[in-house]
Amino acid sequence: MASLLRTHAALLFAGIATFALMGAGQSLYGPALPAFAREFGLSVAQAGWLISALWIGSALGVALMFFRGRHVTPRHALGVMVVGSAIIASGIGWWPTLAGSVIFGMGYGISTVVFNPRVLRAFGAKGPSMVSLLNAMFAVGAIAAPLAFVAIGSNPHLAFAAVAVIAGVIWLAAGTTGRDEEEAGRVASKPYRFRAGLLCFGVVCIGVEACLIGLGPTALITAGASEETAARALSGFFVAFLIARTALVFVAHLVPPFAIYAGAMVGAALCAIGAVLLPPVPFFMAMGAFAGLFFPGFFVTASRVMGDDPRVTPTIIAAGLVGGISSPVILGWLVEGMGERGFFQIIAGLTLATALVALALLRRVNAEAQG
Incomplete structure (x- = not known):
């Protein structure tokens, strides 16, 4: 196990950090909605479209991975999350913010598809445990982000700017994942069996x-x-x-x-x-x-x-x-x-x-x- 951790340390770090960031990003929507509603002159129900946009984007990201998954790497997923969260943080208008939520959701969906199978295969018999670790970190981010949001004065633009910066840092780290890990995401040893x-x-x-x-x-x-x-x-x-x-x-x-x-x-x-x-x-x-x-x-x-x-x-x-x-x-x-x-x-x-x-x-x- 120690040798696997050394070999795939970059992949595991990028996956853990990304899943924590995904949990944080999703949980920010709840406390941020009233602030967005006030800023753009919307009802809370109208601002709730930001959450719908997140899931629409996630579905689009998963669909993209079905057709083009062989060519997508962790860096692609993180880059999409950087762009989406940066647009939300910019505060340049309601429609750009909505579009940013769709883009962030796409990165969310792509990340789920990219990291789970790579970590499962990379760690062999311990793969299920490492997948559990990734998904546990999602919950850590979801619990911590609302507390951080309050600590920074409930400023949604600052919160999503932090998400963009952190995603950028993880993007840099994800670039060190080995070529063998990238090939593991592209080469199938067992055929596709729909159940x-x-x-x-x-x-x-x-x-x-x-x-x-x-x-x-x-x-x-x-x-x-x-x-x-x-x-x-x-x-x-x-x-x-x-x-x-x-x-x-x-x-x-x-x-x-x-x-x-x-x-x-x-x-x-x-x-x-x-x-x-x-x-x-x-x-x-x-x-x-x-x-x-x-x-x-x-x-x-x-x-x-x-x-x-x-x-x-x-x-x-x-x-x-x-x-x-x-x-x-x-x-x-x-x-x-x-x-x-x-x-x-x-x-x-x-x-x-x-x-x-x-x-x-x-x-x-x-x-x-x-x-």
């Missing part, structure tokens, strides 16, 4: 994660919690999320990846049932730990089953985007007219059904992933 059924597990898990983060606090308030309690519960959710992904760094290479996914879905289902029957706040926070295991378990499983063709990772990420974009809208519509625990009832039903299917297929999927 629609397996991808459905990604749609569900990312959809559940997006709903818990985006709609969970509102659901807690509906269930009787105060706004302050709901906000603290979301922070607790992210802390549990980070702890789980950090712990996974030390065990991911020892446990079959689909077993991690299935176990996480079982845990989430039990917590959701607890939130239906008992005070929901502690169970919501505990769900953060299981949500933190969803993506690493799914990504490693799908990567091993579907091959290492450059089109595989964009397909996997696209499945997650389908769930992340559509699920909050669908769930928000479904909970209308339900009782105060309607959100948790739906989450409980969805995660329980997914857990049962995953457990039924566990041996077969693990065998295919290992083969």
Whole structure:
């Protein structure tokens, strides 16, 4: 392991720093929206298009990687993030800011596709653990950025300027990644195998994660919690999320990846049932730990089953985007007219059904992933 760390140190550093920056950039949108709304004379709802633009850009970046992924390197991904965040920081107008958000989102999507498979392959048997480390660092950035935003006087232009500068520094470091790592991103030893059924597990898990983060606090308030309690519960959710992904760094290479996914879905289902029957706040926070295991378990499983063709990772990420974009809208519509625990009832039903299917297929999927 020590020799692998020395050989691929630049790749790992660039990946860790990039994922932390991605988490920071995404989490800045929440506290920055009111400031942008005031500056450009918009309602908060109108300013919310900045978030939509981020995800639209991310989808475009993933689509680009599907068709041109063989020719894209970490430096390309970071360069796009530099341009997008710099445009947002410039404050030259609403439409340029919106365009900057799309461009930053493209860098976000490209980075996800570039770093996850490279790190997974570069570190061999320890690859799943290193992928977990990357995604744990995303949570670190997401937790730290809002605090830094307040510390600099809640200035969104300064915050995104800092993102641009940090991305530029990482860009310099990413230039030292070895040629063998670049070739690893271009040469496939296993053919592209599309698995629609397996991808459905990604749609569900990312959809559940997006709903818990985006709609969970509102659901807690509906269930009787105060706004302050709901906000603290979301922070607790992210802390549990980070702890789980950090712990996974030390065990991911020892446990079959689909077993991690299935176990996480079982845990989430039990917590959701607890939130239906008992005070929901502690169970919501505990769900953060299981949500933190969803993506690493799914990504490693799908990567091993579907091959290492450059089109595989964009397909996997696209499945997650389908769930992340559509699920909050669908769930928000479904909970209308339900009782105060309607959100948790739906989450409980969805995660329980997914857990049962995953457990039924566990041996077969693990065998295919290992083969």
